[in-house]
Amino acid sequence: MKKKVSIIGAGNVGATTAQLIAQSGFADVVLFDVVEGMPQGKALDIAEACPLWGSSSIVIGTNNYEDTVSSDIVVVTAGLARKPGMSRSDLLEANAKIIRNVSAEIAKTSPHCILIIVTNPMDVMAQLAWKTTEFSCKKVMGMGGILDAARLRTFISFELKVSPEDVEALVFGGHGDDMVPMPRFSTVKGVSITELMPKKKIEKLIERTRNGGAEIVSLLRTGSAYYAPAASTFQMVKSILLDERRTLPCAAYLNGEYGVKDLYMGVPVILGKEGVEKVIEVRLTKEEKAQFKKSCASVRKLVEKLI
Numbered sequence: 001m002k003k004k005v006s007i008i009g010a011g012n013v014g015a016t017t018a019q020l021i022a023q024s025g026f027a028d029v030v031l032f033d034v035v036e037g038m039p040q041g042k043a044l045d046i047a048e049a050c051p052l053w054g055s056s057s058i059v060i061g062t063n064n065y066e067d068t069v070s071s072d073i074v075v076v077t078a079g080l081a082r083k084p085g086m087s088r089s090d091l092l093e094a095n096a097k098i099i100r101n102v103s104a105e106i107a108k109t110s111p112h113c114i115l116i117i118v119t120n121p122m123d124v125m126a127q128l129a130w131k132t133t134e135f136s137c138k139k140v141m142g143m144g145g146i147l148d149a150a151r152l153r154t155f156i157s158f159e160l161k162v163s164p165e166d167v168e169a170l171v172f173g174g175h176g177d178d179m180v181p182m183p184r185f186s187t188v189k190g191v192s193i194t195e196l197m198p199k200k201k202i203e204k205l206i207e208r209t210r211n212g213g214a215e216i217v218s219l220l221r222t223g224s225a226y227y228a229p230a231a232s233t234f235q236m237v238k239s240i241l242l243d244e245r246r247t248l249p250c251a252a253y254l255n256g257e258y259g260v261k262d263l264y265m266g267v268p269v270i271l272g273k274e275g276v277e278k279v280i281e282v283r284l285t286k287e288e289k290a291q292f293k294k295s296c297a298s299v300r301k302l303v304e305k306l307i
């Protein structure tokens, strides 16, 4: 029997993630939304593509949590997305209500699942989902750093005219305006970009990465980015489903690591079949520590408003 992945919120990110999973054939997919007919329509469309992709995944759409029962992984993309001029934290109250409700349902229907939170402001929503479900912190995580790093990788590849595949990047901190891109750990085939570009240029790429989401929001005018967010979510799902133990930047619960206690924060982790198998601690410079601390403070401020 295939593993089962449920996606709560069949909007742009949710449906595109469902497509990537179905296309891979790694799991069966349940696409859930509160809007009637929409998840059923999108799921049927994806199911009808499976013969063309050579995939045997079963894909269903639903408005009923019963259909998500005993999922191995649940991805939450339910909520409002940003409009031009909005920051991720502007979504706090409305999305918190949704996350509380969705998390309570998941805790009942899939008590042993691994939970990936995508909804913004993501780090805060991950902490809220963890609190609400009372799951082990290893089982609850958020997607953000992979996307931010993918954006930085793309901009580095544009600048140096090299394949993005050969570019690695690391972004720490919250998935917000205070994210901490790490040029020291961003490389082209192992060579740090600090060796390949002047400091001024790197600063420009970092700034573009910080505004990466907003750049797309202002171009699209309605809705926010979803192809790269879905590809990032799929990378997490795949690492867990196949127990790949990949090292990926995710929002994970910190309990003393990096000197931070009781807070979800973006750090590199090893993702495997148990969820967050390990938080990787690297030594940060004084300046990196200061930036990370600032990012923690921004997330904690929002967490304290809610929890």
Ligand code: TXD
Pocket: 008, 009, 010, 011, 012, 013, 014, 032, 033, 034, 035, 077, 078, 079, 080, 081, 082, 091, 095, 098, 101, 102, 117, 118, 119, 120, 122, 143, 144, 147, 175, 223, 224, 225, 226, 229
């Ligand atoms: O890096 C990241 N973490 C992110 C996060 C990258 C991209 C998008 N990011 C956030 O994900 C974004 O700011 C939103 O908060 C979510 C979902 O973004 P998406 O672009 O997919 O938004 P849509 O297309 O508006 O889809 C949201 C769906 C929509 O179909 C609603 O009907 C549904 O969520 N929705 C619900 N589903 C289930 N249950 C409840 N309660 C519910 N409320 C709304």
